[in-house]
Amino acid sequence: xxxxxxxxxxxxxxxxxxxxAAPTAASAKTxxxxxxxxxxxxxxxxxxxxxxxxxxxxxxxxxxxQFKRGTxxxxxxxxxxxxxxxxxxxxxxxxxxxxxxxxxxxxxxxREFNADDVIFTFMRQFDKEHPYHGVSGGSYEYxxxxxxxxxxxxxxxxxxYTVKFVLNRPEAPFIANMAMDFASVLSAEYAxxxxxxxxxxxxxxxxxxxxxxxxxxxxxxAVIRYKAFPEYWEGKAAIDNLIFAITPDSTVxxxxxxxxxxxxxxxxxxxxxxxxxxxxxxxxxxxxxLNVGYLGYNTAKEPFTDPKVRKALNMAINKDAIIxxxxxxxxxxxxxxxxxxxxxxxxxxxxxPYDPEAAKAMLAEAGYPDGFSTDIWAMPVQRPYNPNARxxxxxxxxxxxxxxxxxxxxxxxxxxYLERTKKGEQGTFMLGWTGDNGDPDNFLAVLLGCDAVGxxxxxxxxxxxxxxxxQQAKTTSDVLERTRLYEEAQVVFKREAPWATxxxxxxxxxxxxxxxxxxxxxxGGHIFYGVDLAE
Amino acid sequence: xxxxxxxxxxxxxxxxxxxTLLVFFLIRLIPGDPxxxxxxxxxxxxxxxxxxxxxxxxDQPIIVQYFDYLVGVFQGDLGKSFVTKKPVIDEFLTLFxxxxxxxxxxxxxxxxxxxxxxVLAAINRGKWIDHLTMSISLTGYxxxxxxxxxxxxxFFSTTLGWTPVSGxxxxxxxxxxxxxxxxxxxxxxxxKGAFTSAVSHLILPTVALxxxxxxVIARMTRSSMLEVLGEEYIRVARAKGIAPFRVIMIHAxxxxxxxxxxxxxxxxxxxxxxxxxxxTIFSWPGIGKWIIEAxxxxxxxxxxxxILMIAFVVMSMNLIVDLLYGIVNPRxxxxx
Numbered sequence: 001x002x003x004x005x006x007x008x009x010x011x012x013x014x015x016x017x018x019x020x021a022a023p024t025a026a027s028a029k030t031x032x033x034x035x036x037x038x039x040x041x042x043x044x045x046x047x048x049x050x051x052x053x054x055x056x057x058x059x060x061x062x063x064x065x066q067f068k069r070g071t072x073x074x075x076x077x078x079x080x081x082x083x084x085x086x087x088x089x090x091x092x093x094x095x096x097x098x099x100x101x102x103x104x105x106x107x108x109x110x111r112e113f114n115a116d117d118v119i120f121t122f123m124r125q126f127d128k129e130h131p132y133h134g135v136s137g138g139s140y141e142y143x144x145x146x147x148x149x150x151x152x153x154x155x156x157x158x159x160x161y162t163v164k165f166v167l168n169r170p171e172a173p174f175i176a177n178m179a180m181d182f183a184s185v186l187s188a189e190y191a192x193x194x195x196x197x198x199x200x201x202x203x204x205x206x207x208x209x210x211x212x213x214x215x216x217x218x219x220x221x222a223v224i225r226y227k228a229f230p231e232y233w234e235g236k237a238a239i240d241n242l243i244f245a246i247t248p249d250s251t252v253x254x255x256x257x258x259x260x261x262x263x264x265x266x267x268x269x270x271x272x273x274x275x276x277x278x279x280x281x282x283x284x285x286x287x288x289x290l291n292v293g294y295l296g297y298n299t300a301k302e303p304f305t306d307p308k309v310r311k312a313l314n315m316a317i318n319k320d321a322i323i324x325x326x327x328x329x330x331x332x333x334x335x336x337x338x339x340x341x342x343x344x345x346x347x348x349x350x351x352x353p354y355d356p357e358a359a360k361a362m363l364a365e366a367g368y369p370d371g372f373s374t375d376i377w378a379m380p381v382q383r384p385y386n387p388n389a390r391x392x393x394x395x396x397x398x399x400x401x402x403x404x405x406x407x408x409x410x411x412x413x414x415x416x417y418l419e420r421t422k423k424g425e426q427g428t429f430m431l432g433w434t435g436d437n438g439d440p441d442n443f444l445a446v447l448l449g450c451d452a453v454g455x456x457x458x459x460x461x462x463x464x465x466x467x468x469x470x471q472q473a474k475t476t477s478d479v480l481e482r483t484r485l486y487e488e489a490q491v492v493f494k495r496e497a498p499w500a501t502x503x504x505x506x507x508x509x510x511x512x513x514x515x516x517x518x519x520x521x522x523x524g525g526h527i528f529y530g531v532d533l534a535e
Numbered sequence: 536x537x538x539x540x541x542x543x544x545x546x547x548x549x550x551x552x553x554x555t556l557l558v559f560f561l562i563r564l565i566p567g568d569p570x571x572x573x574x575x576x577x578x579x580x581x582x583x584x585x586x587x588x589x590x591x592x593x594d595q596p597i598i599v600q601y602f603d604y605l606v607g608v609f610q611g612d613l614g615k616s617f618v619t620k621k622p623v624i625d626e627f628l629t630l631f632x633x634x635x636x637x638x639x640x641x642x643x644x645x646x647x648x649x650x651x652x653x654v655l656a657a658i659n660r661g662k663w664i665d666h667l668t669m670s671i672s673l674t675g676y677x678x679x680x681x682x683x684x685x686x687x688x689x690f691f692s693t694t695l696g697w698t699p700v701s702g703x704x705x706x707x708x709x710x711x712x713x714x715x716x717x718x719x720x721x722x723x724x725x726x727k728g729a730f731t732s733a734v735s736h737l738i739l740p741t742v743a744l745x746x747x748x749x750x751v752i753a754r755m756t757r758s759s760m761l762e763v764l765g766e767e768y769i770r771v772a773r774a775k776g777i778a779p780f781r782v783i784m785i786h787a788x789x790x791x792x793x794x795x796x797x798x799x800x801x802x803x804x805x806x807x808x809x810x811x812x813x814x815t816i817f818s819w820p821g822i823g824k825w826i827i828e829a830x831x832x833x834x835x836x837x838x839x840x841x842i843l844m845i846a847f848v849v850m851s852m853n854l855i856v857d858l859l860y861g862i863v864n865p866r867x868x869x870x871x
Contacts, residue, residue, distance in 0.1 A: 030707070032706055037828070038828075040618050040619050041619055041620065046620075136620050137590070137615075137620040138590075139587065139590070144580070144583055201620075204620075216709075217709065217711075219712070219820065220626065220629055220630060220820060221630065221818075221820030221821075221824060221825065222702065222703060222818070222820040223702075223706055225709060243706045245702060245706050245818070246818060246820070247701055247702075247818040248815055248818060248824065249815055249816050249818070251685060252685075252688065252700060252701050252816055252817070252818060255688050255689065255692060255693050255700045255701075256700045256701060258693050259692055259693055259696065259699075259700050261699065261700055261701075261706075412566070413565075413566035413567050414567060414572065415566065415567035415568045415569075415571040415572045415833070416566045416567065418571055419568070419571055455580070
């Protein structure tokens with residue numbers, strides 16, 4: 001029986017070998033990306049998952065402004081330039097001419113990209129009466145999360161190639177918002193045609209964009225196929241076909257990469273990194289992620305209302321041990337609440353040193369010579385900014401025990417955890433953040449601003465000095481001035497210590513040697529325009 | 536026979552109803568609000584939360600929600616996924632053939648390897664062949680599927696390069712699915728090499744999925760065969776000088792198969808459970824992987840619809856097995 005099995009396997013193996021060899025001989029350049037999951041859909045404004053953005057906005061669409069590949073720098077996209085009014089409340093975008101939309105089975109564009117497409121894209125999300133607002137579930141979570149409904153007063157078509165956004169208040173991060181995935185520009189002509197045909201959902205399922213790749217087919221949970229758009233305004237992509245082979249298990253993704261069944265894979269298993277580094281066929285890229293993992297104090301609750309207590313606890317935490325034990329080396333110690341890849345990162349601030357003796361003394365000074373009892377909330381999920389919250393909580397628990405603070409580790413189901421920390425039931429808690437648009441405001445105001453208390457400011461920290469600085473930085477579009485204000489805000493943060501900043505994770509991406517000029521995206525995306533395959 | 540069929544069909548209706556009740560309320564008992572899960576770290580404004588609740592119908596009393604759901608189910612509408620916004624039934628029908636194809640291959644593997652192994656062990660009772668086959672089946676039974684699957688991939692795909700690592704077909708082939716069964720579609724496509732590619736992709740998942748049922752079937756066949764081989768009519772058959780092969784295959788095996796068929800029927804449930812792990816590891820686009828993902832996201836309509844459909848399939852399989860008894864053993868008659 002055993003012999004029979006080997007025969008069967010051998011025979012089939014030979015068959016497989018011939019089967020795999022035949023089609024790869026084709027001359028077109030095909031890049032296979034072993035993606036980690038299925039997209040929720042193909043309209044990026046309806047969703048929030050990175051997997052969906054990889055499959056839609058990052059290949060198929062463009063935005064008015066974009067991030068330069070591999071950086072958080074904003075560069076012109078479908079807008080060639082933009083002007084900001086003196087009061088900071090009007091943004092006028094000058095649109096690019098000669099940009100073509102994809103031609104698909106259902107749609108052949110009769111005109112080039114113009115202001116109507118921009119108006120359609122944003123009005124669909126903004127105007128609840130818009131005929132497309134309720135299509136495909138009609139929830140625009142990112143548009144809402146970035147406070148766009150409150151921020152935008154009106155969107156005006158000045159002429160065919162000029163669009164003006166009128167805001168309710170000056171908001172400097174607005175331009176960074178326009179580079180985000182939800183702001184991907186859809187074709188108004190296609191939308192009209194589908195509405196006429198009575199199939200408006202088709203717009204969100206069979207995307208028509210201006211991007212470097214156009215969708216050919218999607219087989220749920222299996223494969224997504226794209227082909228290079230020959231008339232792409234930045235020039236045709238170097239690869240001819242792009243294939244996403246959906247492979248949810250990280251070990252299997254690695255096996256596929258090794259076997260040459262894919263060229264690029266995301267999210268490797270940390271345990272495989274050493275082997276990947278040693279593999280001659282694989283090039284292991286790495287870059288600091290646009291994120292921060294932190295331990296927050298509930299500053300509305302005794303004894304964490306006292307900055308001295310918070311500082312003392314910060315000094316008792318051995319970050320090096322955490323980076324070794326939790327991040328397995330794939331992280332760097334964080335001193336500021338924003339990662340170093342974001343502009344205005346303050347290099348001058350000094351981190352609280354690891355010094356249990358000094359921590360003990362400071363705790364005594366704050367009136368707790370014998371320590372106290374509290375809790376540490378550990379997230380039940382794995383995140384890039386915190387790969388193992390439970391383990392991290394255990395390490396911190398031991399560190400604090402050394403200065404007389406007894407902490408009990410608490411955990412809840414993820415939804416519960418988020419809800420309860422929002423309400424402030426915790427003493428101390430672990431969480432983190434991954435940047436959305438590369439603007440410092442996206443970390444500092446969202447996580448630490450007074451407006452966010454009761455929302456994503458789970459430390460319940462509202463400091464007037466800090467808040468004034470970040471509010472001021474919002475109202476000026478002068479980058480130098482904003483940088484100065486944010487740097488100062490980080491000094492206040494460090495002094496007041498509402499969090500123990502733990503680490504910024506390091507992102508790893510193994511690619512095969514034949515992949516040329518692939519760059520890690522700081523936002524965690526996977527972008528294949530600009531990538532080539534060596535012959 | 537017909538009366539029995541109708542009676543069993545009558546039994547299915549309350550069971551089906553019970554499943555809807557159980558699934559609907561159980562998933563709502565699991566902590567985790569789908570809206571909060573969707574928002575993650577960034578939290579939702581209370582007004583927006585209320586809006587979304589109304590959109591998903593969560594603002595209604597739970598009994599009303601259940602009733603609405605039930606009315607939908609009886610009209611063949613399982614609702615729309617919270618995540619993809621597509622009808623659950625459409626997603627199920629797209630993915631189900633992949634699971635059926637894999638489960639079918641798994642059960643064929645289990646039967647065609649398991650039954651002969653069991654017979655071989657039984658007729659060689661106490662000899663080394665018996666010990667060897669039973670150790671193989673015990674090992675197979677004890678092997679966790681995910682571990683076994685990874686071992687298979689590492690050995691056959693990465694080290695030897697004989698089989699592809701995962702998926703249903705080489706990504707280099709592309710054709711529109713007709714039946715959803717890759718073996719059939721690849722033949723229909725007329726693309727050279729597509730069928731062999733589909734076959735080669737099926738081998739490892741089939742072995743990984745079929746190993747545990749194969750072990751169970753082998754052990755069951757062995758003990759059932761041993762019992763039958765001790766019966767007097769076997770001795771009579773042998774005494775009459777019937778060829779030993781005929782005695783074993785016709786007289787013994789056919790009678791020994793009744794408990795084995797019961798086990799095979801029960802293994803269908805096990806296979807669908809095992810498919811969840813196998814599909815995840817082999818990136819097999821079936822319903823197992825789909826339901827797991829829906830659970831993680833608290834996508835209620837998908838979980839409800841998916842489990843309901845699986846329950847339906849398992850119930851139908853059990854009915855078919857009951858009917859099969861009569862064909863295998865004419866002594867079994869279905870009485871009113």
